[in-house]
Amino acid sequence: MPMITRAAVCRVPGEPLTLERLVLRDPLPDEVLVEIRATGLCHSDLLQIDGSNAPFPFPVVPGHEGAGVVVACGSAVTSVAPGDHVVPLSIPECGECAACCGGKTNLCEHFYASMGRAESPFSLDGETIAAYASLGTFANHVVVKEMNVARIPREVPFDLACTVGCCVATGVGAVLYTAQVETGSVVVVLGLGGVGLNVVQGARMVGASRIIGVDTNPERAEAAHRFGATDFIDPRGLEGDLVSVICEMTGGGADYSFECVGNTRLGGQALEMVHPGGGVAVIVGMPPQGENLPIPPESLFLGRSLMGSFLGNVKTRSQLPLLLQDYLEGRLDLASLVSHRLPLPRINDGFELMRRGESLRTVVTFPAPD
Incomplete structure (x- = not known):
């Protein structure tokens, strides 16, 4: 009935x-x-x-x-x-x-x-x-x-x-399952909403050595640090462009970057701010329909990789409940x-x-x- x-x-x-x-x-x-x-x-x-x-x-x-x-x-x-x-x-x-x-x-x-x-x-x-x-x-x-x-x-x-x-599986999963970030890696997270903050805590969970959070909202700084970021950048206050600043901070580029805004221009920058010869940029945010990523082919020829991630590549029935086990055992912060x-x-x-x-x-x- x-x-x-x-x-x-x-x-x-x-x-x-x-x-x-x-x-x-x-x-x-x-x-x-x-x-x-x-x-x-x-x-x-x-x-x-x-x-x-x-x-x-x-x-x-x-x-x-x-x-x-x-x-x-x-x-x-x-x-x-x-x-x-x-x-x-x-x-x-x-x-x-x-x-x-x-x-x-x-x-x-x-x-x-x-x-x-x-x-x-x-x-x-x-x-x-x-x-x-x-x-x-x-x-x-x-x-x-x-x-x-x-x-x-x-x-x-x-x-x-x-x-x-959605947001926890998408963010944490992008680190664990899509990029498979290694312990000691340097990670940049572009956009610190619900998904971006979960990328941050995913990077913390795997033992990233440096986690740089980027957001135009300065009020996200406290939350970023609470979830595990070591650095916070508001790109509006930078003297140089964001890519140059990140590359200088990281000695030539991060190991991994995650675009969590859904901004195609930022997606192109995500690729530029990882180092040649193995740096990986992951597109997590969903852009408006009809927009394309501005990707110079030479960035890829130099050995950088660009990946997409849908729901963090988490297998939903078998792996998603494990995230709640992480919460119950104190490894994952959902309350904050x-x-x-x-x-x-x-x-x-x-x-x-x-x-x-x-x-x-x-x-x-x-x-x-x-």
């Missing part, structure tokens, strides 16, 4: 989200019904909402960084059960395809098959309401494939657990990451905090059922 659930819906690009009651269909045999208890606000959601990078049609329920409780399972589901605490996943892990069985990528073949084409379980008055990333965690309930949920430890609060669904907690009716205030650069991570919480 279809249920009614409350959701924040973006009907028109650039307009505030509206709270609506949507019809949510029953789970199919290979699907799971999850009650969302908390969901983080991500810059990727903002790009969809503003229309600058909108892979899903409008109207849409944004949100892809959630945590909650399994309510019901389809008849073919075996790996989770009602009552389990889970994180819904924007990238599935089927465990059977070449990508899932290999060690090169986390991009399960089912991810490509469902991108922008999966049938949404949400509707209103006969109109389909799209689910961002096939999730739509700005709704109190979601229906997702079994391969799109990861069971997580019950000890982790939902408002912290949800962050591993969540700077604001808001109820669903104030979700637009959360995006205004993001636009003004006043939040690290804002989490929207749903009340537990009576």
Whole structure:
């Protein structure tokens, strides 16, 4: 029997989200019904909402960084059960395809098959309401494939657990799994939002010798140092250009750089600020649609490498829960990451905090059922 659930819906690009009651269909045999208890606000959601990078049609329920409780399972589901605490996943892990069985990528073949084409379980008055990333965690309930949920430890609060669904996995994973940063490396992190700060703490976790955080918001300096940065640079106050300053600080270039803003010009600079003969630049931030990286070929000919990272190359069902184990054992700081907690009716205030650069991570919480 279809249920009614409350959701924040973006009907028109650039307009505030509206709270609506949507019809949510029953789970199919290979699907799971999850009650969302908390969901983080991500810059990727903002790009969809503003229309600058909108892979899903409008109207849409944004949100892809959630945590909650399994309510019901389809008849073919075996790996989770009602009552389990889970994180819904924007990238599935089927465990059977070449990508899932290999060690090169986390991009399960089912991810490509469902991108922008999966049938949404949400509707209103006969109109389909799209689910961002096939999730739509700005709704109190979601229906997702079994391969799109990861069971997580019950000890982790939902408002912290949800962050591993995107910003923590993306940032820490880019260090651990994409770049595979070595102990003693010199790392530059461009952009110190939720993702960038997790790149910083990922670099700290692997024992980087120097971690240089770069951001135009000077208020990010304290957070950067708390997460493990050894240096902070506000590029607006530099006498020379950023690349020259980084190369001088590092004696010819960093070992690794991570672009976490989604700025294509900065992505080109990320490559220039790593040293020739082995320096690695990683593009983590999502730029607006249609923009291209300005990459001089000679930078690559000199032995630098440029890599892309999607959700930190983390295999979502098998590796993502390990990040929460890192939290439980004190290696990963999630509590300091969540700077604001808001109820669903104030979700637009959360995006205004993001636009003004006043939040690290804002989490929207749903009340537990009576």
